Amino acid sequence: MKDTLQYLFEGNKLTREEAKSSLLEVGKGQHSEAEFASFLTVFKMRPLESEELAGFRDAMFELSARVDLSEFNGMDIVGTGGDGKNTFNISTLACFVVAGSGVNITKHGNYAASSNSGSSNVLEYLGYKFSSDIHKLKGDLEKGNFCFLHAPLFHPAMKHIAPVRRALKVPTFFNILGPMINPSAPKYQVLGVNNSENFMHYKNVYESLAINFAIVHSIDGYDEISLTANTRLGLKGTEKYLTAEDFNLESVRPEKLFGGTTIEEAAKIFTSVLEGKGTKEQTNVVLANAGLALQVVYPEKELTECVAMARESLDSGKALQCLKSVIQ
Template sequence: MKKILQYLFEYKTLSQQAAKDIMLGIGKGVYNETEIASFITVFMMRSITIEELQGFREGLLEMCVPVNLNGHRVMDIVGTGGDGKNTFNISTLACFIVAGAGQKVAKHGNYGATSVSGASNVMEQLGYTFKSGNDALNRELDEANICFLHAPIFHPALKTVSVSRKNFGLRTFFNMLGPMVNPANPEYQLVGVFNLEMARIYNYLLQQSGKPFTIIHGLDGYDEISLTNDTKVITNKGEQVLSAQVLGKRTVQPSDIFGGNTPEEAAKLFKTIISGKGSWAQNAVVLANAAMALQCTGNYPDYEDAYAAAVNSLESGVAKACLDKLVAMQ
């Protein structure tokens, strides 16, 4: 690692193969915590290249625990995190609404490194037990229409760096990797990014997959549709900027989507919203993200139809039923 760091300190970048080899070394425990922290710091001081990100991704996927979902065409909704906004668990809530609307979901999540409560934090608080076996995951999909993949169980490298990431409490390149390494290899992806540079990089990478995708970026810095401002929307068909009024029927304030100060508060808020008792603003934000995900599947070419399906999923209680079924399967 000393030679690698010296190379990077000279303002040089890694080849795709070199980046992959380093990630494999991290996953195999070749480097100590101090070396890993130093390596991560380099990429907090400069932009990551597409080649480096591709190499890191290949390394993670080569080591990951394989998942077989029996041919189900699943969706994932995930943000990179690291936007520093500390919103409630919008992506995870949207996943349950999408599941309630009939689209199977394989949610890839982790503990919060830069926020109070990541997807894994809130799922634990809700009583869910992480699983890794294909039989268990497929049973979740069959009965609840959604399964949850806790990233460190499937990616040894992510478990290795968890302490360093938590100690930093800042955005690292691992935030960028999370949405790209879902072991279920979802057919559809809604990915939220924290800046336009990452939107460009994701657009390039996701175009290579040939699968339907949607990238979203709140123009005031959110890695999701926040309805606090306009949203940049990029798909494999093109890009546009949409207003909060178009996406969610209204503009909301940042305070409306605050996620609380503890995982317990985040879970309490989650239960309130999934039960249909959230505020107008909270519901609007979750529904907009769910609607954009549903539109990504191609089953709802018209956004208004996708939004109506999301509203029905939440207000009918089907979304909550998906959550209840998932938590009950222990």
């Protein structure tokens, strides 16, 4: 690590393999906390390179306790967080709507870092039991087309990493790594990022992976399709912008996406949307995200057709039934 730090302090960049090797050593406990803190600080003092992020992603994925759910052709819909918008759990709700449409969801998530309720918070509150047992995860998929991989159960290397992150008290590249290291290696992913810099990092990394992906960034700062402004969309080999009209939906005012101030309030919004009792704005934003996710699975379909599929899942109660099936 001493040599790596000196190399970085001289203004050099790491290759993907060098970045991977450095973080593998950290994750295996081979370096002191002071050395690791110095390493993290380098990437606060200068912009992170996409090649470096790809290497860090490769290391954390290799260090994870991976689970083979490939037979389910799973999908994950997830945002990096950190947008400071405190929205309700849009991505997690979209997962259940997609599950209700017949697509298996292998969602990776954690407790909230910057909002009041992360995916782990709301699912735990509603009664979902976290587990790393493959039989439980497969059972959930068979019952409700959904299973949840609670991040702390799948990333043992974090015992060497988390204390330094807590001590530093500033965001690091780990704040955007989470969505990239789903230990089930889903076949499909919809990934939300909160700024244009991270959009390009994600696009560059995912172009190198064998995953069907869509990267979304609402240009007013949301890490998901918010319908409050145009959405920047990155797909394999292409990029474009989407408006609310592209989804055949109306624009939404930001205050309509507020997720409450407690986990209890977040859970109430969550269940009300699945029960068909959410506001028009809440419902439409969930449909937009679910619709795009369905188009990733069915690229031959029009986006509005995929939104209609999502609406049918919600209106028929299939999305709600998927939730009920995995929390009984």
